[in-house]
Amino acid sequence: MLAYIIRRLLYAIPILIGVNLLTFALFFVVNTPDDMARMQLGVKRVTPEAIEKWKAERGYDKPLLWNAKAGGSAAVTDTILFAKSVRMFVGDFGRADDGRDIAREITTRMGPSLAIAVPTFVLGLFVAISFALLLVFFRATTLDFAGVVLCVAMMSISGLFYIIGGQWLVSKVWHLAPISGYGGGLDAAKFLILPVIIGVFGGIGASTRWYRTIFLEEITRDYVRTARAKGLPERVVLFRHVLRNAMIPILTGVVVVIPTLFMGSLLTESFFGIPGLGSYTIDAINAQDFAVVRSMVFIGSVLYIVGLLLTDISYTLADPRVRLQ
Incomplete structure (x- = not known):
C-alpha cells in the first residue's frame, strides 16, 4: 500500500508540471503583460511609463521563459514562469495583481465554500441514493417510470434556472431566505439554506439515474438470486446486499x-454573493488576474490527484478483495 501511494504521488509531479x-x-x-497592465489600471489612455511601472511592481517586466541578459541559473530563475508558477510547488502563491496575498485569500474564502459544498454534497448523496x-424497489412499475421521467426532466433544466427560480420563489415571493449575501458565525446559516437546497435539488436528476443504473445492474448478480432463494425480503436484499456491493462504483x-x-461552485457563489473560492475565481478571470487563476488551477489539480488516490484507497475499504499492488 505504501509503495503504491508513493508511486502515485511521484506520478503526480509531471502531471502538475x-x-x-x-x-x-x-x-x-491570450494576454500580454501590457494588456494586463491596461486592464488593471482601468484607464483608456494609460501612459507607457505607467504600464512599465505596473509591470515592474508585480514582476511582469521580466522575460517569460528565458532571461538572456542574466547569467547562470538566473537565466531561468529570473523569469515570469519561475517567479509566478514554479514557486507554487513549495506553497508560495505570491500576491494577486491587486496586491492581496493569495494564500491568505484562499484560507479565508475556503470556509464559505465548504459551508455550501459539504452540506450540498452530503444531503445530495443521501437523497439521490435513497430515491x-x-x-429500484418499485422497478418496472408506474412509480419507477414516473421517477425516471422526472429525473430526465430535472437533468434537462439548466442549473442557472434553479438558481434564478429559487431566488425568485423563495426570496422574492415567499420571503423565507435572503436573496444573496453572507454573514459570519451562526448568521451564515440563513444565507446558506437556499443555496444548499438549490444545489441538492439541481443534482438529484443526474445522480439518481446514475445510482439507479448501478443498482439495477447489481440486482442481476448471482448473490442477489441466492439471497432471494433464502427467503430474504426485497428491502433487505436492496439495502443490505445490493447497496453494499455497489459501493465501488459509488465511491468512484x-x-x-x-x-x-x-x-x-462558480455559479452558486457568484449569484448568491458568497465570498468563497468559486466567486474568487470568477472575479480573477474577469479581471484577467493571472496570479489568482494559475493558483486556483494548480490547487484544483492537486486536489483532483488526491481525490483519485483516495478513490483507489477507498476501494480496499469497501471491498477487501481489492488489493493495491
Whole structure:
C-alpha cells in the first residue's frame, strides 16, 4: 500500500508540471503583460511609463521563459514562469495583481465554500441514493417510470434556472431566505439554506439515474438470486446486499468530487454573493488576474490527484478483495 501511494504521488509531479505549463502558455497567448497592465489600471489612455511601472511592481517586466541578459541559473530563475508558477510547488502563491496575498485569500474564502459544498454534497448523496433505491424497489412499475421521467426532466433544466427560480420563489415571493449575501458565525446559516437546497435539488436528476443504473445492474448478480432463494425480503436484499456491493462504483463518483468541495461552485457563489473560492475565481478571470487563476488551477489539480488516490484507497475499504499492488 505504501509503495503504491508513493508511486502515485511521484506520478503526480509531471502531471502538475504539465498543467502548470499549459495554464501559463494559454494565459499569455491570450494576454500580454501590457494588456494586463491596461486592464488593471482601468484607464483608456494609460501612459507607457505607467504600464512599465505596473509591470515592474508585480514582476511582469521580466522575460517569460528565458532571461538572456542574466547569467547562470538566473537565466531561468529570473523569469515570469519561475517567479509566478514554479514557486507554487513549495506553497508560495505570491500576491494577486491587486496586491492581496493569495494564500491568505484562499484560507479565508475556503470556509464559505465548504459551508455550501459539504452540506450540498452530503444531503445530495443521501437523497439521490435513497430515491434510486426506491425506484429500484418499485422497478418496472408506474412509480419507477414516473421517477425516471422526472429525473430526465430535472437533468434537462439548466442549473442557472434553479438558481434564478429559487431566488425568485423563495426570496422574492415567499420571503423565507435572503436573496444573496453572507454573514459570519451562526448568521451564515440563513444565507446558506437556499443555496444548499438549490444545489441538492439541481443534482438529484443526474445522480439518481446514475445510482439507479448501478443498482439495477447489481440486482442481476448471482448473490442477489441466492439471497432471494433464502427467503430474504426485497428491502433487505436492496439495502443490505445490493447497496453494499455497489459501493465501488459509488465511491468512484463520490471521492472524485472532493476537489469541488474546496474549489466552490462558480455559479452558486457568484449569484448568491458568497465570498468563497468559486466567486474568487470568477472575479480573477474577469479581471484577467493571472496570479489568482494559475493558483486556483494548480490547487484544483492537486486536489483532483488526491481525490483519485483516495478513490483507489477507498476501494480496499469497501471491498477487501481489492488489493493495491
